Amino acid sequence: MSQRGAQQELSVDIIGDDSVSVPSHPIGVKPTGNAYNATKNLKSATGFFVALPDELIVQVLEYLDGSSLQKIGCTCKAMYAFSRLEDLWKTLCIESISSLFNWHGTWRSTYFNIPRHSVSQVSCANLFSDVLHRPFYCAHVPLLPYISNIPPSNAVPRLLDISGRDFGESWTNKPFILTSPVRAWPVYRNWSTESMLRQYGDVIFKAESVDWPLKTYVEYMNGNEDESPLYLFDRLFVEKMGLDVGKGGQYWPPDCFGEDLFAVLGDQRPDSRWLIVGPERSGSTFHKDPNATSAWNAVLKGSKYWILFPPSASLPAPPGVFVSDDQSEVTSPLSIAEWLLSFHAEARKTPGCREGICNEGEVLHVPSGWWHLVVNLEPSIAITQNFVPEAHLANVLDFLKNKPDQVSGFKKDIKNPYDLFVQKMQDVHPDLQSKIVEGLEVGQTGKKRKWDQLIDGIGELEKSHGAFSFGFGDEEEHDVP
Numbered sequence: 497m498s499q500r501g502a503q504q505e506l507s508v509d510i511i512g513d514d515s516v517s518v519p520s521h522p523i524g525v526k527p528t529g530n531a532y533n534a535t536k537n538l539k540s541a542t543g544f545f546v547a548l549p550d551e552l553i554v555q556v557l558e559y560l561d562g563s564s565l566q567k568i569g570c571t572c573k574a575m576y577a578f579s580r581l582e583d584l585w586k587t588l589c590i591e592s593i594s595s596l597f598n599w600h601g602t603w604r605s606t607y608f609n610i611p612r613h614s615v616s617q618v619s620c621a622n623l624f625s626d627v628l629h630r631p632f633y634c635a636h637v638p639l640l641p642y643i644s645n646i647p648p649s650n651a652v653p654r655l656l657d658i659s660g661r662d663f664g665e666s667w668t669n670k671p672f673i674l675t676s677p678v679r680a681w682p683v684y685r686n687w688s689t690e691s692m693l694r695q696y697g698d699v700i701f702k703a704e705s706v707d708w709p710l711k712t713y714v715e716y717m718n719g720n721e722d723e724s725p726l727y728l729f730d731r732l733f734v735e736k737m738g739l740d741v742g743k744g745g746q747y748w749p750p751d752c753f754g755e756d757l758f759a760v761l762g763d764q765r766p767d768s769r770w771l772i773v774g775p776e777r778s779g780s781t782f783h784k785d786p787n788a789t790s791a792w793n794a795v796l797k798g799s800k801y802w803i804l805f806p807p808s809a810s811l812p813a814p815p816g817v818f819v820s821d822d823q824s825e826v827t828s829p830l831s832i833a834e835w836l837l838s839f840h841a842e843a844r845k846t847p848g849c850r851e852g853i854c855n856e857g858e859v860l861h862v863p864s865g866w867w868h869l870v871v872n873l874e875p876s877i878a879i880t881q882n883f884v885p886e887a888h889l890a891n892v893l894d895f896l897k898n899k900p901d902q903v904s905g906f907k908k909d910i911k912n913p914y915d916l917f918v919q920k921m922q923d924v925h926p927d928l929q930s931k932i933v934e935g936l937e938v939g940q941t942g943k944k945r946k947w948d949q950l951i952d953g954i955g956e957l958e959k960s961h962g963a964f965s966f967g968f969g970d971e972e973e974h975d976v977p
Contacts, residue, residue: 542572585607630723660754671850674861677859681747681796687797697711702730703729704726725778727774728771753861757921760921764906772876772880774872777832782826792881793878795877795878796877798874798875799854800853800878801852814867816829893918
């Protein structure tokens with residue numbers, strides 16, 4: 497954790513900030529800073545491990561199997577505490593158990609298939625480690641201080657309704673919340689965790705790195721204390737659940753967003769829609785939507801806090817987020833809670849910052865190119881869809897043409913998504929395409945065509961903005977070679 501984040505932990509644990517109430521660590525581990533006032537430190541009994549940074553000890557333990565990890569935890573209290581780190585058992589569980597298992601409240605209890613209440617607890621009150629304390633603290637720090645008192649200048653506009661014309665003329669580059677469009681959807685009226693379990697409990701869904709039956713994921717969702725809970729994010733939910741999409745079906749895109757131009761690709765379009773289910777605190781760290789698309793996110797149950805930033809030459813990325821020189825990789829704190837602790841106050845004061853809470857039955861619009869972080873404020877169910885509005889067609893074409901290594905979601909047999917999209921646009925939208933390609937023919941002067949100038953200009957602008965794209969597709973099946 498950053499020094500700033502560790503200092504905040506220390507201030508809460510020692511000073512006792514009444515505004516942030518976090519329970520004591522279950523085995524008494526405290527932040528590193530408390531060691532300066534202690535007369536005893538359990539780490540001194542770890543032999544040669546005492547000379548190693550805590551981060552390195554955890555890295556060593558990552559090489560052990562479950563039996564060895566259990567045994568080393570019996571050597572002393574400090575190693576007992578290190579061997580109980582949930583991320584170690586999370587990795588072992590994911591690697592070793594099938595999708596058919598019972599969740600027992602923690603990854604370690606689940607690995608050994610024992611009820612959580614049967615697990616012994618040994619007090620480690622004289623062990624001081626940010627590495628061990630931070631995940632627990634981040635898993636329990638209240639979210640309310642970070643979602644309250646949104647500055648009026650930051651507030652995402654809330655609209656009762658908006659026409660397609662207004663969207664195209666005034667709102668394609670602005671986030672906003674529509675407060676009523678999904679209330680007619682059958683999935684909004686009929687879906688709940690309980691009803692979905694009755695209908696789809698045995699259906700396998702993807703939750704980040706695991707593929708679990710919905711009933712298993714719901715057990716996990718209702719009884720975990722992870723710093724970063726697994727997020728069910730499934731791109732094939734329509735097929736798996738047998739849903740009809742479109743007017744007269746179970747749900748349909750809000751009318752104001754108009755035609756999605758990627759629809760011209762038919763079954764060759766990249767991944768575009770996802771079912772999202774998750775517990776409180778689950779969510780997505782900062783990213784941009786794939787392939788320079790825009791997106792809408794409809795909350796069917798629960799509520800979500802959003803914080804967004806526009807592309808800006810003066811702000812390559814949100815505070816606490818760093819992009820590589822080629823803009824293909826992003827680095828940020830490991831969890832949403834850690835980012836909130838360390839960078840939220842700074843981000844809230846940053847020009848261009850937008851914040852909002854999207855409640856049940858509401859839809860949030862994310863414009864192309866905007867950074868965004870989202871966290872569930874309570875157990876939530878949502879549907880999201882990426883789309884290409886006419887106003888952002890140039891952005892998408894530029895991305896497909898000039899960043900082929902970052903294009904995601906297309907099937908492997910599609911070798912050149914840019915050429916495919918241009919050809920389909922010419923076939924399906926000749927009127928629109930004629931406007932786009934007007935003046936494209938190269939003159940005898942040898943100068944660049946107008947369209948090439950436009951594409952190059954957008955590319956340079958995007959480079960200056962430090963743009964980054966995040967794809968949600970199944971990379972093994974859909975990466976473009």
